[in-house]
Amino acid sequence: MTENASHGNVSGHLVQAGSIRGGVHIYAASAGDPLGSGPGRLDDVSLDPPNLEGPLRDRREIMAELTALLSEPDGVPRVLHGLGGCGKTTVAQALAEQAESQGIPVFWVHPEQMMASMLWVAVELGGSMTDAIHYSGLPQRACRWAWQWLHASPEPWLLVFDSLDHVADIADGGVPGGSRGWIRGSMAGTTLVTSRVGRHDVWRPARMHAVDPLPVTDSVLVLRDHAAVAAQDAETPIPRAAWDLAELLGGVGLALRLVGRLIREHPLAIDGYEGALAHLQVSIHADTPSGAESSTADEQQSLLTRVWDFSVTSFIPEHSHARPLLSILALLGHRGARVPVRRLAAERLAGSIVDIGTEALTAADVDRALMELASRSLIDMSSVNGEPTVGMHPVVAETTRRQFGDQAIAVVAAAFELVHMDEGRDLVMEESAYGAGLEVQSIVLGDDHPDTLRTRHRLAFALVRRGELERAHPEYVAILEARRRVLGEEDGDTVTAHRGLAWLLAEMGDHDSAEAEYRLALRLHAKRNEQQHAGAMRARQGLAWISAQRGELDRARAEFGEVYEMRMRMLGSEHRDTLSTLLALAWIAQRQGDLPEAAALYERILHSREHSLGSTHPDTLRARHATAWIAGRLGARAEAEARLRSVLGDQERLLGDSHPDTVLTRRNLAELGGVGSPD
Structure with missing residues (x-):
């Protein structure tokens, strides 16, 4: 888990440094900075509706009313409600097809991607990418900004919020359908929600449409x-x-x-x-006892x-790779999250519960397992933004999780291991996996089990990654208190919770409280004889960042230097924690105007990333961007332009034209006179 980071109060470049798993991420605070996408990174999401698998049957009255709204919106959201699996999404898909046939744009939003999706909706309607990135760390202002663009659209639109079954996640203490939340009505277009929650008091003032089982x-x-x-x-x-x-x-x-x-x-x-x-x-x-009472659900x-x-059980062999893979996907694909197929590479699954039999697991084995599941409609496979992905109907995922039995914890461990291998790259899927895993752990292990609390900690961190610092704060406090109560003040997990809370407080700008927590964590590490422990180094790095946030750059440079020397001695030059400190030193040198030193440090970081991650990994692309930008500031404009063009080509191919990193590189090229302004 990343525990040392910076937001907001530091001008210039922002570096997120020091993670237990995952790479080091560099962000930029303005369009002229070279190193990333800004605090509150805007994730790439798909707004395309899923394809309708067959003709819509029945639902004539609902479709007639909804179709009329497409060209003449009445300002009232519509909610399709009913039991899981009854066809709510199918009706929404059919309406989306109607809209597209009339030339009306459709924006399809999943609850796990709410803020990022709505910001992209605003961008597609004319909002600037710079504003979208800025608001990505400000949930309430992001909501207001996105709806300003929706209300102002001169052409009608259809906005679908699919599978909003956990309304507390989006209500923010109010009513989800209220005029200040994400779900709003508009005279400019049609808002449609699908949900298992059918209470009008939850969605008011929306109009409700029951989707009952078919005749x-x-x-x-x-x-x-x-x-x-x-x-x-x-x-x-x-x-x-x-x-x-x-x-x-x-x-x-x-x-x-x-x-x-x-x-x-x-x-x-x-x-x-x-x-x-x-x-x-x-x-x-056989499963229905005579005279047993049960609800429709x-x-x-x-x-x-x-x-x-x-x-x-009838059509997938007992020793097939498909069965355990389905179990893992039921966690990774929780609440409809799409799972990139690259996450399921054979080398990643080697040694997991999917790796059964005496022969080594191969890509062909994984492909066959996916095809087995897709042929039975247990999963669907489609491309999202040009990348192959796997999805599961929420009801299929829930039903699969109910069949885990005594393998439940093993399945959770396997799914989490896949997440850990490349943590931070697919935030929606990762958060969904931790959410599903937490549900399983709470039932099997209990709420106070150390593993359950660790997963809860990761979920709290996911709120921070979405920019929801105020919501994350009480979670961090509660986790710390639970660990104190269950494990004791000097337990390693409790010390980690102190560091996590310190990091969050620094993110929120409360540097004094953050410093106090970091210093308490260091005292606890000392009691545990862990002065050289990786966690102690993270606490010291956190204190160095607080110095930087206060503008005490000389002090910060000295503190980072001490941490760097210790990490070099303990971990070596290629360890991600060592690189995170080197990254911080490069940033400090740049802020102090020592561009030659900054350039040399960024080149070392680039060399390490290319060696460990490859030349086209997103973190490597950011490092290539940084070295190019510094070269331009040192006067090597031709070299800088050539490097930026190379980075831009890879970003456009791998990330897409509108990805924040791509936009930033194009903008830096424009500053050098290499291309026209992106705006």
Whole structure:
């Protein structure tokens, strides 16, 4: 976890330094700085709606009202509500298709990416990237700024908030549908929400639309849509078994789709509608005690569990890589988060619960496992911003997690290990994984277990990465108090909590309180005979940053120098903690006007990053950018321009034209006269 960082009060370049896992990140405070995307980094997200898998069945009245709103908005948000898997997202997808066919832009927002997505919406409507980056660290002002652009749009739009099932995450103490939150109505466009929460008092003043299970006459058509190998003529009779199967599946769209895909993909093993009906009748009736009372939600969850079991245990071999991979994806893809396929590389999964059998795990093994899961609609695979990703329906992910059994903690450990390998690169997915893992740990281990508290600490840090410092502060305090109570004041995890709170207080500008916490952490390290411990070095580095934030650059340079010498001796020149201190020294030298020294230090950092991460890793690209920018300031304009052009080419190819790092490089090139202004 990153525990030493800087925000806000330091002019010039900002360096986030000192992490337990993940690379060192450098940020810039203005467009003229060379080193990154500014405090409150704006993550790259997709605003594209997912593709509709088949024709929409039923929902005629809802679609008629919503379609009319596309061209004549009435200023009132709409909420599609119902049980999980009943088709709320399908209705939203169908409306998105209608909007796009009319030339109306569609912005599709997932709750885990709320602020970043809304800032990108504003950018697409004409807002500047500079403003978006600035507001990314200010949630309330970001909301206001984004909605100013939405309200001012001269053309209608459709804004979809999909799967807002955990309303407390976005309510900020108020009503999610209120006029000051993310969910607002507008006369300029249409706002649509899908949620399992159907209480009007939660969403007021929105208008509510219940999405109920489909009637059997439409259910059987959905089942046929997904079961048929080729399109079926409307006059073709539907077998009796299909009607019975559709009725058994209770009009639940997700269940109909899953079973339909199984019938299509396994025509011999299942023997069509009849075989699926026979299997599910036995399974469902066996799980339903005579006279048992249950709610509609319980019945639907039981149904989906049996369909899940039918999909997994009947058609995925017990020793297949697909089963454990599905379990890991149920954590990484929590609440609909997309998982980049690169995170699932065979070398990353080697030694994990996916690596079963006697032969070494290969890329072909992982590909086959993904195809097995996709062919059963347990996952979907699509590109997001040009990168292959994997996603899971939230209900499928929840049902999968319910089947973990005594493997629950092993699955959590495997998922967390994948996150740790490249922490900080896919923030939405990482936060989702920690959230799902925390739920599992709380149930299996208990709220006060050290591992549960560690995961809670990482989730609190995720709030800071989103710029929500005020929300993070009580979490950091609560975690510290819990560790004191459970583990004692001198336990290593408690000392880590002191350092984490100190770092957060420094982020919030409370340097005096931050310094007190850092010094307390150092005293505790001394009691533990850990004066040379990595954590003690992080505390000392935090104190050096506080000196820098106060403008005491000479003192900060001396303090960083001492930390650097100790890290060189203890860890070596290539360790990420050593590099983080070297990065800080380069920043100090630059701030003091010693550009030759800064250039030499940045070149050393670049060499190390190219050696350990490769030339096109985002952290390496930032270091290449820094060395180019410094070269320009030293008068080597031709060299600087050539280097910046090289960086820009890689950023455009790997990050996209509108990524903050790409925009900053283009802007620095414009300052050198190399290209036109990006604005």
